[in-house]
Amino acid sequence: MNAAPAIAPSPPSIDALLGLARADMAAVDALIRRNMDSPVPVIPALADHLIAGSAKRLRPMLTIGAARLAGAQGDGCLKLAAAVEFIHTATLLHDDVVDSSELRRGRVAAHLIWGAPASVLVGDFLFARAFELMVGAGSMPALEILARASRVISEGEVLQLTRAHDIDLTEDVYIEIIGAKTAELFAAAAEAGAVSAGATPERCRALRRFGQDLGLAFQLVDDALDYSGDAATLGKNPGDDFREGKVTLPLLLAMSRTGPAQRDFWVRAVDRREQVDGDLDHARQLMKDTRALDDTLALAVRYAGTAKAALEGFGGPWKPALQELADFAVTRRA
């Protein structure tokens, strides 16, 4: 017998997860549409601009996936999933105001169209609506998880704001920042889904851990893509973090590894943000020389691995689909 011809394995994708979650996500989408409505016209217009963007709806899908993996039969997780997307969208609206970002999800940032005041207030609307949805879901433990997550996210954002340009930021503090501002919502999204399914505390903790480590992997890849991706695929301008002087892991690794010879460059470009043409390319070169991007991605792969391991005790079709999501998070190009 001849050996089977070698077939290149297809890259990880979220297709399996999308297939399993199709009906649930259609229901979540309908809930999102219905609940972003308001008699005040600018609210649905602004919310729609962001929500109809190229959103992957990863976080609500995590709530659905965790609930179904944990055996949820009913619709209790749908409102929680919509609430999770509203919390996420509210933080994006406020983030873009805080960072003066120009692009979001492939579109002009909302505050550049409707103004920063409307973005702040519509963010507040979506945040409040999220809590109305959670009340509708009727689970006080899920409410507690998502209220706490909302608070931790804001703490992470403030911490990042106050430490953003610190060229001596340590890897530990950086992981603390992204743990709060990104991974906490992934963790809470999964945990709330598990709780709504009536899962055991042990399984709730496992799903929280899955979300947490998936979120860390996801953010680290985002940080790397900001130096290695291109605008058309990303839906935002690559190099934004560098131009804003925002210290992320690739940058802090490069800064700490290049030594005194480059210190003046980092102080000028990152701390004082006095940048000239070629600075971004120079930073990219230093990241290559110091393996800063490679090591950022390697750390992301490690977190994806611990995320997948957290699901060991589960079975059924949702398990491999969610584990593939972790692989997708670290191999995606956008």
Next chain:
Amino acid sequence: MNAAPAIAPSPPSIDALLGLARADMAAVDALIRRNMDSPVPVIPALADHLIAGSAKRLRPMLTIGAARLAGAQGDGCLKLAAAVEFIHTATLLHDDVVDSSELRRGRVAAHLIWGAPASVLVGDFLFARAFELMVGAGSMPALEILARASRVISEGEVLQLTRAHDIDLTEDVYIEIIGAKTAELFAAAAEAGAVSAGATPERCRALRRFGQDLGLAFQLVDDALDYSGDAATLGKNPGDDFREGKVTLPLLLAMSRTGPAQRDFWVRAVDRREQVDGDLDHARQLMKDTRALDDTLALAVRYAGTAKAALEGFGGPWKPALQELADFAVTRRA
């Protein structure tokens, strides 16, 4: 027998209410202090700047008053009261960013010290903390009332933002705006207190009505004071609304009553905000000529009256104390 000498009645005050609520409000204050803490240093600093200002704590006192009037014996209302103050403080922080206000509660507005980004994010922190406190209080109905109120407030703010400079704004739309952005939190504060006390639906509705009409009276007096008050007493600059071209009831009454002769003045000063020295004085004179300020205060007095009437079915010491709060709202000078 001689008639008793005529004694001038002392002006309405909140002293009776403060006396009754003293122990509860001390406990609420301790909850506020404890819950505005965070390992991220700028959060308690910024929150303290606003919360330690000359705040009257009217809204949390309304929660306490409604709960005690409705017969609450336990401490269930304390966390709700602290949550109400956090929601209020969060909206103030975002409002000041939205309006670019310079003074708040007699102090420099927080965004001028820590920047607009920190104000937006600390507002988010306080809002999330409010929901954590509500979860701690453990009443899903109270959570529903305050989540809905938070959403209605944001809708009122957006409506005001989009209609703020409309010189043809009608009284109806104006009452809708302040009903949402101000009176809704007064209404929800009182209703949540009543609900936490296990009051009957009828009594919950009565206390909601009390809060609603008190809030309308309160806001109308605020609007009048912006034209008649002085900076030292107010803790903010009088004339701010006019300078920002913000249409409030005194202004819209004056605009609608002065006819075509003044139309160019209103278009320039309010719609286009091209103001010169003397414009504020001219507007004040037109308000006097058209009785716009008098009629604004008269409407406030009517709402204070319906607020007091809503408490008819109650008894005990909290009833006259809360009714005097309604009288205080329309006679205060700051």
